Amino acid sequence: MSAAMLELINVSKTFFPGTVNERKALRNVSLSLKSGDFVTVIGSNGAGKTSLFNAICGTFFVDSGKILLGGKDITDMPDYKRAVSIGRLFQDPMKGTAPHLTIEENLALAYGNRGGRHFFAVNRKNRAKFKEMLAALELGLENRMTTQIGLLSGGQRQAVALLMATISEPKLLLLDEHTAALDPATAKKVLEITVSIVEKTKTPTLMITHDIRAALEVGTRTIMMDEGRIILDIEGEERKNMTIEKLLQLYSKESKKQLLNDRMLFEIEKQ
């Protein structure tokens, strides 16, 4: 497939226009993703990374420009209709799962009626599929399918949320710092799971991260944002030869300021 799965054409969004709080969240953003693209997104706070995701998901409607998903214009489509074809994960593990439902019920919720029409949401057929998927996580969750999800750790919840986001075979996967709230070991594990799922399903993916090293190591392509613009878009050889130092230099040249915020600095020093 060479056709673009996701296409943003000159998308702009301004919050509180005409007031003192006016903020240009997105300025003429154009971006094209094809099947198999795994794009990491970096940028300082307020660069427009989350705004980009919100625009794609329809959390707000954009002021100008066009958004196409799988060739279909979704610019004016309400968020819950887009949600059918977009999987999204947040930083907070609590956001992606229903705590009082069991693991299998949460998965069944996301799976919908793809396993055929059954009277019960959780049935013998999709339970077998869930078990297999959970086993692939290697977290031992396949033996705890009737446990309420609220009883799991943050990392386990996020791993299940990741399954839920991808089980419906979305056209696009959006990961918004989904490992940021986890401890380093768990974060690493969840990132590994992410990579294996994305590589297997070839779902076009955008992943926001504050970990610059991971941004360059994981995925196939990296974009950098600043003040609502995409200021860098690298892949292939160029990306392979990129180092953190060069990236930081490039950033200050492009934006005339420092990319590093405290959190990024902390991540780099830690490594």
Place this chain on the structure above:
Amino acid sequence: MSLIILGELQTGMIYALMAAGLYVTFRILDIPDLTVEGSFTLGMTVTVMITSAGYPELALLIAIAAGACAGLVTAFLQTKVKIQPILSGIITMTALYSVNMQIMGGKPNISLYSAGADTIFIKFERLTGLSANNSKLLLISLIVAAVIALLILFFKTRVGLKIRATGDNEEMVRSSSINADLTKCLGFAIGNASVALSGGLLCQYQQYADINYAVGMVVVGLASIIIGEAFFGRRSVTIGFISVVVGSTAYRFIIALALQVKLFDPYWLKFISAVIVVIALSLPVLKTYFQKLFARLKNERGNA
């Protein structure tokens, strides 16, 4: 005495359907629904009119539909007009008072007994040839078991799961492809349908309907839910619905016992119910308070 036990068992199970309806909104959707006082009476008034016209079974079906409509009105006010949940319930409940009076032709109460109308209980007694009390108990048990089983099964289906998820993590549901407004409407319709059926059954059981019968009914329902949870804990919906039946029956027995030993005059009933609910709802706060207190005492003892 055994007659009293039988009577309490019968009414307790009829009220269980009201408590089960409240359980749908209060526990599953996590929204306190005050429509219940209106929809219970709506079930009564609809039933009393259609039963006096000679159609007791149809009366209950219409009562269920009417209750569902009442629930839909409240859900509409909440989701589309964006009125606060509690206020939407109060608005519907208040409006239903006039509707209920209109249904009963402006009379505050109507007796089925004086009209000599057949109820499903009288018909069933004739059919089975059992004694009045036994046939009543059997019929009520059958109806309650059927309704509770239906509710349990429904909340395991795909649609039922969506309703449960809406009450559990609305933000997640809103960012998924589920229409949260629709699932809320469904939950309210089902809950109030069950409440209205309870009102309709009670009307035929007692052979009268009264416009003020359901005053304080929400608190009675909450007390039943909470007493049930005291026995079973808060677990899956299946156990939840069963515990509501147990809780509602236990509530009747507790009240009957208290009245038997003349602990208080009957008009204190609502006060007692309110106290039960307050105690139960304050348990989490009390628990953390005492945990802190014990931890401090332990520390002080350790330091001394």
